Amino acid sequence: MKDIKVIGFDADDTLWVNETYFQETEQEFCKLLSPYIDAQTLSAALFRTEIQNMPLYGYGIKPYILSIIETAIKVTDGKVSPAVLQKIISLGKEQLRKPVVLLPGVEETLSALQGKYKLIVVTKGDILDQEQKLIRSGIEHYFHHVEIMSNKTEKEYQKLLHHLDIKASQFLMIGNSVKSDILPPLTLGCYTLYIPFKTTWAHEKEKVPNTHPQFKEIKSLQQVLSFLSL
Incomplete structure (x- = not known):
């Protein structure tokens, strides 16, 4: 880490x-x-x-x-x-048009990480919708880069690593979907933190890779700070 x-x-x-x-x-x-x-x-x-x-x-x-x-x-x-x-x-x-409701600890965590790491958004879906949600969220200024993928695959993550000019071991991905946020970057050699959300779309459900050394499940975004010893 x-x-x-x-x-x-x-x-x-x-x-x-x-x-x-x-x-x-x-x-x-x-x-x-x-x-x-x-x-x-x-x-x-x-x-x-x-x-x-x-x-x-x-x-x-x-x-x-x-x-x-x-x-x-x-x-x-x-x-x-x-x-x-x-x-x-x-x-x-x-x-x-739904309001963008930030989850607990988001601003606190981003503020603590800013300046210590390069922070980016890695999401998928409709470009216009995701861009507008980020703007309405009020947290856009924390991020160095926003990557909106058509789908989160190993190939797309590899392209992202190339764009960022970093090794897989220098990248930590945090997300709520094992299928999209955890397994592809984990396969490439990245570190991953999984934060389950209260509801998950059936298409995104996969077995949690608990025994993988570069995977960790945490309960909330605030725990990212203690995990990184901040």
């Missing part, structure tokens, strides 16, 4: 609340379609549609709403009304 020069922070559900809003939108979607289908079956159908569309649409609120609209048409055999479709679009716009 003494060689670490750059610390990467995932954004959604690591720096600020995100998945909670997706769940709220899905709950409203289930209410809208309750005359046609039960919530459990609808949620399963939506998840299947999201996974199928992911290679084409990528991640984020806009692809999510497109998948919701497609699911609504499928499960109702095209009977869903224009009024319901308009409401779904409105739900998407509402989600895009």
